[in-house]
Amino acid sequence: MGVVEQRFLWSSFERRCLHLLQQRNTLASIVQIHAFMLRNALETNVNLLTKFITTCASLALFASADPLAGIHHSRRVFDHRPDRDDSFLCNSMIKAHVGMRQFVESFTLYRNLRRETGFVPDGYTFIMLAKSCGLKVAIWEGREVHGHVFKIGFCSSLHVSTALVDMYARYGEMDCARMLFDEMKQRSEVSWTALICGYVRSGDMDNARFLFGQMPEKDLVVFNAMIDGYVKFGEMASAQKLFDEVPDKNVVSWTSMIYGYCHNGDAESARLLFDAMPEKNVFSWNAMIGGYCRNKQPDEALRLFQEMQSTASFEPDEVTLVSILPAIADLGALDLGGWVHRFARKRKLDRATNVCTALVDMYAKCGEITKAKRLFDEIPGKETASWNALIYGFAVNGCGKEALEIFSEMQRGRYKPNEITLLGVLSACNHSGLVEEGKKWFKAMKEFGLTPKVEHYGCMIDLLGRAGCLDEAEQLIESMPHTVNGIILSSFLFACGCSNDITRAERVLKKAVKMEPQNEGNYIMLRNLYATEERWRDVEEIKGLMRRKGVNKEAGCSVIEVGGTVREFVAGDTVCPNLEALHVTLEQLRKHMQGEITKSREVG
Template sequence: MRMVEQPYLWSSIERKCLYLLQQRNTLASILKIHAFMLRNAVETNVNLLTTFVKTCASLPLFATANPLAGIHHARRVFDHRPERDEAFLCNTMIQAHVDMRQFVESFILYRDLRRNTGFTPDGYTFPILAKSCGFNVAIWEGLEVHGHVSKLGFGSSLHVSTALVDMYAKCGKMDCARMLFEEMTERSLVSWTALICGYVRSGDISKARLLFDQMPEKDAALFNAMIDGHVKFGEMGLAKKLFDEMPDKNVVSWTSMIYGYCHKGDVESARLLFDAMPDKNLFSWNAMIGGYCQNKQPYEALRLFQEMQSTTSFEPDEVTVVSILPAIADLGALDLGGWVHRFIRERRLDRATNVCTALVDMYAKCGEITKAKRLFDEMPGKETASWNALIYGFAVNGRAKEALEIFLEMRRERHKPNEITMLGVLSACNHSGLVEEGKKWFKAMEEFALTPKIEHYGCMIDLLGRAGCLDEAEQLIESMPHKVNGIILSSFLFACGCSNDVMRAERVLNKAVKMEPQNDGNYVMLRNLYAMDERWRDVEEIKGLMRKNGANKEVGCSVIEIDGRVREFVAGDRAYPHLKSLHFVLELLQKHMKGQII
């Protein structure tokens, strides 16, 4: 903020106050400085008073138990100021409210100053107000600011006009932003960036790219904005082209590209970029670790997490642990999960609800459902996702009764269930064969203003099929508003196999083969049914159909954590170094189970 020229040399007391205000202060020390200023009557120095207001309003969180205590005291000091109309002091107070996201207070102060004092806005006032309107998408107040700008003759100011363009863009009024931009006699890089980023946010990437290509000069921030825009709309080809054209690539652009490739499922390209990065930061590591988790490659995510721990000085943050915990859950790496939990407690990251929710989910999927429940009960605040994690955790651990009890408790606590909640409830009914309970809650989705998705139908069809209600399950398939997919057909085919309904299984397989000709599980189910009936010719026909359609049986694998290391075993792997020892132990276990060894 611009200060007025000092009309006189500062006294030693004033210089001492200025020095104290520049130190690392707490609310207590600020109050002492204020008392010292009042005792020595130096609050009449407007420059010093402005510095005091700014320092007090921006006290960091560690400096006070109440994060608003600083801004409240600054406002009290401002309201009792000796000078009533100094623009830079008034601008400082308005800016302080905006920085604390107090939009209403900033605008009320501006209106009161104009109405009750001799305050005259200047070229610094309107960009502050425009920023406040943009943050809060307050278009009516923004129009008022624009009217005052025109009335007081600041429309030709590059700084003010740019702020108004950015405000209209953030409010989604791209026509107004473009009109104002076209009227500007002078434009800066910031002006172009504000309009282009507005088009990106509004989803009009073509207009954003057209403006970008017309720009006389471009900086790294604008390249990053355009790359990020193309990434968000899945245009990785255009994003890569811009990335290659970028003269000085920074860590933001590299990370945006990594995120984009991961989001598209191209983890290999993302890893190539990650490995080629000259400088990585924590955001880069988080993007790549999260990318592996999103694309169902937990082993790679875990390996990269361990590499980050051993080769860099970066400490995992909230984003890192929320990314890696699902991978730990998928692998069942409970020892590592316990280490991450201890790390979270030491760094006090367990205050964040999303971190606690990820921990509940991890423990539940690793079979430690009691620990998951205890952690859930200790959470300071719960979101819908937290309830969902515990409901689903009880469901997958075969404890349907507890899952439904948690769901009922969730409703008593007035947390509104969503589609994921109901999927967990239906899964609980499915795992325990609670057909009538499942029907009840499937129907109740209408009461919760939720429309069943194909996943909910799939869960119900699987529940009915496992319970032997094949006619009802098939009727639900035919009546559902969604197009049947391969997962539902495979599930229903499995149910036919469990009920030994060969004719129905043949009919379902014909549909499944047309949809997923290379899904080996569908063929195997019918082949086993034929084998049970000793229909060997039909068995050979199924094998021939599998060869014709290229349906090769996937190699089975399992993962186990031993002494903090995750080991993977693949079926048929004869090259494993301890294969003989493993088979010897397995044979002993088989003899124990048969009672041959006491």
């Protein structure tokens, strides 16, 4: 007799209890329902008890005080039942643990049931255990599950075999996954998809492409997996071709392509796709906003964020805020940053550590280092990224000693620094001219188990160069295990200019021109150095070299936020709508400053 048929034979109490369990419950109401069951001896109804356990366990998804309170209560109820051998009941309890990512609890329960009761696992048991092992990447336990499947005789089950293929694919053990797949007498779309997704995650697009071509019937999931794989490994032409072939594209398909184009530096193509989307969700908006930030187009990110606010039917989430705050920081749009902070506080998104960290970074880069420090102190669960944001914030604001104090506090708190932490520390030393401190922490990277990257070498070379230690800086360039990049050479060239070392600057420029022939800053640096020495013939030679190389000096620009609107000013612009008023104001400022200079000279 099936479960549905049995319910027609239930008592009025049992049907009433089932009705209550089907409503939206809280932990308090579920305890009351449990009391009702005990008072009326309803726990003997296995189907009703199973429904109670699954409902109680699901409370963990939205319980505010204790996220695990629901599943802890359901497990206590399960453990107090004397006859725990019903497969439906046992599988439901195992599934509840898997749903909460409690791998140890799910596997321990299975072992205890096998050892202490007459529980006989079925195919669904092994499907849940294989899923649990795959999520946890528990290789040895997964092989134990596979052994039990073979021993009990479920190898011929399509669903169990598919679960095992997916488990091995999640481990990255593609040989085992492929062997199981090849031995399957019957395969489903899920079986094919599990193996193809495994190859995609492992970076083996050749095998993924071959299997995709062999797959008899393709669903949207496998199309999206292949698109995601092509995007991940930069094969955008293949991704676009496959995207065009997808019969019924969904938001995931479009969003993957948008992310791919943005990730590969083509924000323009990404925006065309974004505008063509028939239906958008918060993930697609986040992908495009984050893409603009990644491609150094903060003004476009800001415009899109404001468009999202005015036209979208859903609100920004944590990812949206974390994506837009770097753009706000780059533009110095402090008013908008304050609005985002208030929005996050109102929606309780400021409880998320990543949002708090992004806010700390934004305030610091906008010059509000005191506010950044205050916000940092309020973060309940600090992460290494949080410390990094504050250290770098102090660094860019010229507070080198304060940055080093925060770094010391971080070490006392036993937070493990990473490469970004040390880059912030070296930047702090660089901005404040702390040469000896910089040398100390650069050498200490090995003690932290960190290998200096080219960025760390670049920071040290800049620090030494600015301090006038040109010989030491040049020795570090020659000894570094990384290939010298244009940024390091430009930085060293600037240091040579500051020290008026023309001979060394000429030597460095030759290398810099080979690496970055279109970098106008390098030519201008040496040209200005020649001009200070009144070597006008050499100045003209540099100008001629720039003409021959087709190098043009980029116009300077500045950005300012006025009334919540970000405005950009470019040198030489003649089409600005308020040009005349701007020039009048600048002339007034010039006269005012000239008057102040005259007064100070008279006083002196």
